[in-house]
Each structure stands twice: as C-alpha cells, then as structure tokens.
Amino acid sequence: MAKKTLEIYSVELSGMKDIEQTDKGNGKEKYRGLKNCFEPKKNHRKEELTKELDLDDHKLSIKELEKKYGTNIITGLSSAQAAELLARNGPNALTPPKETPEIIKFFKQMVGGFSILLWIGAILCWIAYGIQYSMNTSSSLDNVYLGCVLALVIILTGIFAYYQEAKSTNIMATFNKMIPQQALVIRDSEKKTIPAEQLVVGDIVEIRGGDQIPADIRLLSVQGCKVDNSSLTGESEPQPRSSEFTHDSPLETKNIGFYSTTCLEGTATGMVINTGDRTIIGQIASLASGVGNEKTPIAIEIQHFVHIVAGVAVSIGILFFITAVSLKYQVLDSIIFLIGIIVANVPEGLLATVTVTLSLTAKRMAKKNCLVKNLEAVETLGSTSIICSDKTGTLTQNRMTVAHLWFDNQIFIADTSEDNSNQVFDQSSGTWASLSKIITLCNRAEFRPGQENVPIMKRVVAGDASETALLKFSEVILGDVMEIRKRNHKVAEIPFNSTNKFQLSIHKTDDPNDKRFLMVMKGAPERILEKCSTIMVNGQEQPLDKNTAEAFHTAYMELGGQGERVLGFCHLYLPADEFPETYTFDVDTMNFPTSNFCFVGLLSMIDPPRSTVPDAVTKCRSAGIKVIMVTGDHPITAKAIAKSVGIISANSETVEDIAKRLHIAVEQVNKRDAKAAVVTGMELKDMSPEQLDELLTNYPEIVFARTSPQQKLIIVEGCQMQNAVVAVTGDGVNDSPALKKADIGIAMGITGSDAAKNAADMILLDDNFASIVTGVEEGRLIFDNLKKTIAYTLTKNIAELCPFLIYITVGLPLPIGTITILFIDLGTDIIPSIALAYEKAESDIMNRKPRHKKKDRLVNEQLAMYSYLHIGLMQAVGAFVVYFTVYAQEGFKPSALINIRVEWENSNVNDLEDSYGQQWTWYQRKYLEWMGYTAFFVGIMVQQIADLIIRKTRRNSIFQQGLFRNKVIWVGIASQIIIALILSYGLGSVTALSFTMLRPQYWFVAVPFAILIWVYDEVRKLFIRLYPGSWWDKNMYY
C-alpha cells in the first residue's frame, strides 16, 4: 500500500530535480491559476524543495553521517559545537506565518471601504475653509469642524472595525501557544533534556513511544518503533521504522523520522539531520504560506456594494457640482454641496454594522463549536458550493474499530459509533466464546494505568492500532480484559513479525479442571487458514472442507472489498498428556505444533466514519453543496468510507462498478452512466486541466484518493476555476496548502495539526463534520440578513440626499445638515441595523442551492432600485412634508421658500420677510433652519422605523414572520426613538449640534408615511408571493 505514496511523492518532489523542470513546474502552476504576484515566494519555495532533494542522509552509513555532521553517535555534539550550530542555523522551530503588522491592519481599516470617500469629504471641507479664509480671514470655522467630525467618524469606525477584527483573531492566539517541547539529547557524552527548539543538526536524540519527533532525524538504532505519519501523508496506519536504508526517497525510507510526527511505540535513537523550516513539515508549511489568501466572497460582495454606493455618490456629486457651477453658484458653495452629497450618500455606519453582525454570528457559531478565525469567513460557508473533505479524522474517527465479524458462516456487524456501547450481534454461540477468548488473549496491547473512570473508547492504550481496536472491542463486550488475561496465564508468546504474519501465544486455561494449554493465534487470514485443519461452527469443531473454505473466501473478499483490514483467528488445545503442566515452551525452537489448528473466525476493522457525518452529508446535498472526498488513503478504503457516509450515494456507480456489473471492459462503459468517480493521485497527475474540469463537472460524486498536498491544491483550484466557492476540511499538515487556497479552510480543533489550524479560516472545535452544516446555515442566514441590513441602511440615503439636490436646484433653506445626517447614520440607525442580524430565516434556507458567486450578489439592481427609488423616495417625501409643516406653521409657506436661499443665508439680511410679512433676523432664521433639520431628522427616523419593520422579510408578510419574534428589532426601535428624543430635547440647546426642541405634534407628521411605506411593501410582497416568476417578482424581489 505504501507503493502508491511512493509514486506520488517521488514524482511531486523529484519533479524539481533540476532547474529546467523547476521552471516548468512553475509555468504549470501559473497556468493552474496561482496568482503571478506570488512568484518570487514560489521560486523561493522551489529552491527549498530542491535543497531538500539533496538529502541523502538515509543512504549514508553511520560513519559517513558522523563525518558529515561532525558528530559522534556515542558522545554527541559538544555544547560549544551545538551553540555554534544553533547560532548559524537558527532555532529548531517553524517560522510562524508572516503576520501583517498591526499598524498596517489598522491603517487598512482607515482607508478601506467608504473611508476614502469620507476622507475626500473631510479634505474638501478643509479646502473650502481655506478658500473662505483667503477671502475673508474672519470666516466661520464651521467647515473645519465638519472636516474634523468626518475625520473623527472615519477614525472611530476604523478603530471599531479593527477592534472587532482583533478580538476575533485573539481567540486564535491561544491555539498558537504550544507547550514547549522537550527533547532527550546526548551532548558532551551526557544525556540531557533540552527544549526541542535548541536542537541542532548532528544532535543525537532519543525517542520513546508517545514522544513527538523533535526534528527530522535519521534513525540509528530502533527497537520496535512505529510512527504516526498521518499528519504528513494521511495514512492512518502506524508506520514501522528501522535503522536500515530501505528506499531511495527520503519520504519512503524507514530510517528517517519526520519532525512533528508522533512515535507511537518503541524506542529509537537518531541523529538530527534537518531542523526548523528545513524539515519536510517546514517545507509543506512554507508551501502553504506561499499560497495566496483568496478574497472572501463577502469581502468581494462588500467591495461590490461599496463600488455601487461610491459610484452613485461620486456621479451625483460631480453632476451636481457641474450643475451648481453652471447655475452660477460660487465654486466654494459648489464644494460645500459636494461635501453634503458625499456625506448623505455614504452610509457611514454600515461597515461597522456589518462587522458587528459578522462577529455576532461568529460568536453564535463559536457556541456551536465552529470557531471562526477570519470574520468574513462567517458568510463564506454559506455560499460554499463544493466541500473538499479530507477523510481521516474529518469524516472518520481516526482510529481503528472492529466493524465486522465472521463466524458460524455468518457475517455480523459490530457497532462502530463513537461510544461503541451496544454490540448487538448474537453472542450466544459457542464459537463466539472461543473467538472472544482468542481476541482477548492473543493481544499485547494494554490500557495505560489509572484510567478506570475514562470511557473505554477514550482510554489511552499502549499498542498498535489493530490491537487497540481488539482490546477495546473485547473490553466493551467482556468487561475487565486484564483480569481475564491474568486468569489465563500466558506461558509463551511469539509476537507478530512480517515473515510469520501471525501472532501466537500459549496460555493456561482459567478452568482449574482443564489442565490443557490453550494455544491462540491471529494473523493474515490466508496464513491462518493454511495452519488449520478444522473449523468451529456453532461451538463444534468440524473438519475444514472445500465448502467451508469457499465460505471463508467469500467472507474474506467481501470484508476486504469494503476496505476493511481482516484478521483471522484460530486456536488449539494442546493435549495434556503431551504437554503437561510443567512443559517449558521454547519459542525459538518451536517445540509445539504450529498446524492443525481449529479455525474460529474472522474479524475486520476499519477507521469508521463519525456517526454524525452521513446525516451532515445528506444535509449538504439537499443544500446543493457537492461533497468531494480528497484523501491520501487508498482508493478502496476511500470508496468504502465515501459509500458509508453518502459521499457516494447508495445507488450510484462508478465506471468500474458498471463494468463489473455488465461484465464488460471499462473502456466500453458509457461514462455518462456513472454518477460517481474514484480518482487516484496517479490518474490525476496524468490529467490535463481540461480533463479535470470535465471530471469535476460531469460527476456529482467524486472521491480523490492517494493525493499529495500539491494535488489537493490542484483539485481546489480546479473547483475554483468553475466559479465554485470551495470549502476544504482537513487536519493534517498535508492539508494545509489546500486549506489556505480554499475560499474557506476548515481545520479540526482536536485532531488538527497546528499547521492546519494556522492555514484555516475556521476551526471545528469538536471535530464534528456536522458543525459544518450549522456553519452553512448561519452563513446563509447572515447573507440574507446582511441584505436586509444594507437595504435598510441604503434607503435613507435618498432621504438624506434629496434635501441637498432640492436645496441646490430650488433654493430652499437647507432641509438637513451634514452633522444631522451623521447623527442618523451613526446614531439612530446603528442598533436597528444590527438588530436585523437576529432575524430568523424566512424559509428553509438549507433546501436551496448555494448562491452563485457572480449572479446572486449581496447588493443587486433590484435592491438598490427598490431602496433608492421606492422606499427612499417615499421617505424623502415624508420628511419634506414634516419640514414644510414646520416652516409653514412658523410663517414660511412653501411658496415663500423657493429661491430664498441666498437671502436666507446672508447674515447681513436681518429683516427677511416671511409669508405673513413678518421680518426675521438672520439668527432667528438660522434657528428655524435647525428646527427644520430636527424636523427632517425626526421625519426620517419615524419612517426608518417602518423601514426596519418591512425589512424583516423579503418575501413573506411581516405577519407570517411574526412581528414580535425578533425582540431585538424592538430594542432597535426603542433606541431610535430614545436617541432622537435625547438629541432633540436633551441636546437641543447645544448649538453646535444644530438640534432644537420640536413641538410634540411634529413627531407624528411622518407617521402616515411610515404606514404607507409598510402597506406598500406588504403589497409588493403579496404580489411576489402570488405571482412567483412574474415580471413583478423579477424586478421587485431583492
């Protein structure tokens, strides 16, 4: 099985053997869609990989190694040498991925999004003051203040966004702190424990079972050492190590242990040959850091939205600037108009709101064990259309578990769920009694002491994966295994070795009357069968005939075909007369029979899928998400797991399956008939991008097996080429480049390696694939709710913008001031727009297709049109009515206001006549103007309440959704009213804010318009529901 790994790795890595090929590889990757700007980094990466291939330490003899590294395997390095090497090569640690400096992150917040527009506004303010100052040195500082306020707004929202961002990143910091690792090293002929960071090339280190290997080491002497390379290669089986050179490829040879992999059992001594970033893991990690971070879909959407709003702002601004200039306004005035238009058009509070909304969802998801590292990734999961899932540890439990048993000519199914609690197969047969005895006795694995209170499945075991599985299996069914073993005293044992392919032990029986010895054996089924002459059926020994052998083979094939690892079990009671109680067994001379055993049964094991996965996969399916398995494991196992979790559904077949069923050659099968495909890394390597594209489009169910980290990257890119939003789940170091490349990388929190967690955007704290479904749901909900929030926020922009346009063209006294607009955008509207994030979904969002990246935009034409041209205009009208009411009741009828602007604003005109012939001083007019601002503000506020209520749903009636279901909305409404009251009555006397007290009746003038807005929107939704797909639906549904 390791053969495949060999091919893949040797190809991928040795592909860089010479510079020419390096260039080619480069070109190929460029074609694959990697951004060109990362090229310098990539070259660097290539160099590293090339260097790695010089590694021939595994081929060298110990003497040569000693010479090469100037060390001695007995005495180790001297402290002085080590210190010198440490100074030269740096500490033995991975360079953490380059973080953007905090200050740059901070400044990015200051110039991103709308900030640029607002900066322009602020600078225009200062320019306007400059012009004023040059004309009249005693000009008022109003524009300077406004500029400062705008700058303050930008800085405050920037700080806020930065803070939110930093808060969510901080959660991650805890993950990055690893417990400092220790290493046992020989230096100056002494054994010392030093921090692993201080290891240098040439150090002699000792490793024991349970240790993490502290660097890439060449093993010098080994005692039964096995390592878990799963984080590197994806293989869940322990890999034995030896000190002999067994393969050319450093990744395949057994005499090298890799940094960060774990030594499961045995001990070994090795010489450090690579440290830190020069280790294999370090190179994969740098491969990951070389992969550019894709922009998240929500970032793209927000950018798109910012472009729309900025486009509207700038074009209206410039249009009216030109209009104003051609209407013979002074340039200074025109600049001030421009500022007003910009401020009115930019939803200052929106980006902060979006951040809060996202972090609220992030918090909600963290409660459900989805930790979001990158805030924007919250939504990404919602738009995900393809999930590329790793198998080991993500879909499976990453531990061997007994899956099937075969005895009495029957296959029994064992419970493989996480707690393994109820094994319901028939245990009454005598065969089972014998089988269970063999399982218990012929097993060297033991529980580590002191775990009596830990559930059996969670206990730590000393022993390899298969034996662990058997031990736990028997412990669950039979109870205290150690006690049984004690009662059946072991007198001799032949441990498993690869020439024998069996394990044998001889025990005294626990029956005091039975003086016979019991010989139990397990091993490769065919080897075991060879040694048997009888077979046990229903507790009775029967001669092994052709039929039973046939049955055995059928069962063996069936279990093996499911990707399970099969073991055979047999026993033999030694006759008491030949082997008396005092008989001494000698395992070297084998003074006991090793044939004519009685075959008892077969047992198969698999790394079983997590119990929640099949359900989650089904949910993903119904949500229109394609789940692809990408694993480093064998195709057969991968396919079996894929079938059991539903990635390949029960009734779909691969080309091979069809060929098998119809008994025709694979080439003759119509490829269109197959829904599923299992592709190995080798086949993938031979594919052109077009073929990969075709593969990904044509097959809804795909399993990639035997893939290398680079190939995972290629698969992800292939999916992205089809405009899919790709989520990648994984836990191993080998997954980290793909995690980084994916639109959203999801790492496992418990089993995940640090490299994977670093590269990921999201971490599943409970390793539960089902949490992804929650994430998808939350992501989709947040997308919908953001739409509502944006629609809500955009609406009032028109109501804020119209006053300026009318002010310029008709010459009314300014209906609403710039500062007042800021109070709406950053005061009354903030909490309501956040409240929309708490809105429940309108319909089952998990039953619709994921949104199309290019077509289903966050802010689409319909949303903008409806917000701007329908509700927004209604709001503007309503607010103008309040404004006109105030002016008319104070003496200025609308007709008197037209073209009054110049005189109105002239501070030397102190006897301006109103409609009644009364004369107003400049300050009296100014105060009236502020009253107008306040009235307009109140008008918008009242209608924004209606706007908030209608935005609760996009299709359903508010009454279907429930007016009171989302309590936060009401908090929002209350906050709106309270803030407005405070501004008007509390701060009404602060002239700088230009708010005034307002007669109570003016607060109700806009109420009919608010009701009108509500009714209008209900009618809109009614028609959408009544005539789905109609012109109305297409144009009015956002």
Added chain:
Amino acid sequence: MRRQLRSRRAPASPYAYRYRLDDQDEVNQNYLADEEEEAEEEARVMVVPNLEEEEEEEEEEEEEEIEEKEKEEEKGQGQPAGNAWWQRWQIVSEYLWDPEKRMSLARTGQSWSLILVIYFFFYASLAAVITLCMYTLFLTISPYMPTFTERVKPPGVMIRPFAHSLNFNFNVSEPDTWQHYVISLNGFLQGYNDSLQEEMNVDCPPGQYFIQDGDEDEDKKACQFKRSFLKNCSGLEDPTFGYSTGQPCILLKMNRIVGFRPELGDPVKVSCKVQRGDENDIRSINYYPESASFDLRYYPYYGKLTHVNYTSPLVAMHFTDVVKNQAVPVQCQLKGKGIINDVINDRFVGNWQSGSEDKQAKK
C-alpha cells in the same frame, strides 16, 4: 532530445483502466493482515525502476504540455493591456446597447416601457400624496395669522441705509463713497412720502394701540408714518441725509411681527451708545421723532394679507458730531417691556450693533 525520439503518448486515458489495476492491488494488500511492509519491500524494489521510467515519460509530456501552454499564453499576452480594455469596452457597449437581443442596459424595449410606465404611475401617485398633504397642511394653517410666532419674537431691528455691510465708511469729499447710502435711503423712504401716506393711510391717535376688531379676513387700515416725521433725516431739506456734511443719518426700524404689542402701553424706545471705547466719540445724537420711540399706534400688525399698507415706524438717528478718521462702534438698543436686548447669539434682536462707524472727512 529524448522527446523527439518518443512519440507523444496518447492522452492519459481516464481514470478507469488504471484504476482497476490499482484497485486489485489495493484489495490484495488489504487482505493482508497488519504489518506487511517487509514483504512488500521486495515488490517495491522491483517496481522502482519502472516507475522512474514512467516518471520521465510523464515529465516529458508535461514539458510538452507546458510549452504549448506557454505558447498559448504568449498569444494571449500579445496585446494584453489593449485587449483587456477592448474587452471591457465591448462588455460595456454591449451592456449599453446589445444589437442582437435589442436590449439596452440589459432590458428590452418592452421591459423598458413597462418599467417606465410603472415608475410613472408610482411617482404620479407619490406626487398626488404630496399634493394631498400640502393641501391638508394649508387647510390647517390660517392665511392671516401664523400658527406660531415664538421664533420670530422678540423682534429684531434693522437699519437703513443697508448696503451689504454694517460698516459705514465714507469720505465726505468724495460723493462716490456715500452716494449709494443716499440712494438707498431715498428709495426706502419713497413709501413714506407724505402725499402717499395721507392718501393711503389714516391718521390715528398717538399713544394707544390701533386695534381693529372684526373678521380676520377684513382689510385693515394702517396708521400714517410720514417721511416728514424724520425731520432733518427725512431727506426733504438735506437730500444727502447729512452724508455730505459728515453728519450721517441712520434709520432704525423694528422687525414686523404679526400681533406683536409692546407691553403695558409703553412705547419702545431707542438709545444708542458707543459699544466699546470712548463714550465721547459720538458726542451727540439727534433722534427723530424726538421721542426716540416707536409709537403704540403702529401696533399691532395684522399681517401682509389684510394689513396691506402697513408702514413700519422708524427712528432716525442723526450723528451730528461723530469723531472722524477712527472706527466708532455704535450699539443701539430698544428699551421697553417685553423686549429682550441681550440675546447672545443674535445681535439683531432688540439691539443693533454697527461694527464701526467710520467717517473720513478730509477737508
């Protein structure tokens, strides 16, 4: 070079065939129990050379592929910038007008007309709503009496002549510097001509309010305020209002407020003083009418609609001996019950401050 020897391999036939072989392999391996690696090694050693060969093959193939792709890329990059812009332009122009589907801005003519009709009706009804609202608004407010007057009270004051600025700065010997004041005053006082006043308005008894009860919509009579009341500042004797002699006249009027009555029957008085600096800079001011007050008979004001001929009462201030060649800030205050003259923000309410009254008389 090796590439030349080797014909290009047929494109890797899809997954199927090979997979089957692998499959078999895998199955066999899976049959084997646990740790089989040792035995496998033999097989592996055998496999290796083959593999290497294969690798080479594949590498070459890759080379070929890549070269092809590079060529393609080169082609693509032939005119990269121009192409991109051209394509963009194409997209934009197609968006603006797509001749194939006869669509403009992604809408067909039919769709456009439909949308225009809908918007027309929507905005028409919105306009109707505004009209309705405005109509209701006018129903609720009286045309004769403003609903609220608290904002326009207390009354402000204003001066004449008014010429853009409150600073009086002129040179007696140069008529150009003061001529506009004279014109302004003359123009302003046209409405106060004695003949006109006698013809239009009634001569009502001084010292008491001129209250006219009756219906709101009845036309109201107005009291006479004759130009001649202003004596030396009437411009009748001295058509230059004293500007030619360096003794300027400035008229003060109180802003009209509907229904406003100076409280308790005391007329509002005017008094001027130097705001900052030497009290003696003004030396003497003559007020016309001599009472320096706005007589009660000019109040109350009944509004523009009914009180058509109302003429605001005036107080003229004649600065007969003001210091020359120096800025003199003058503040004139109204004094009377119900008059507030110390509003901080508004220097025109209840008082009037001239920034400076500066006369230059070079003679």
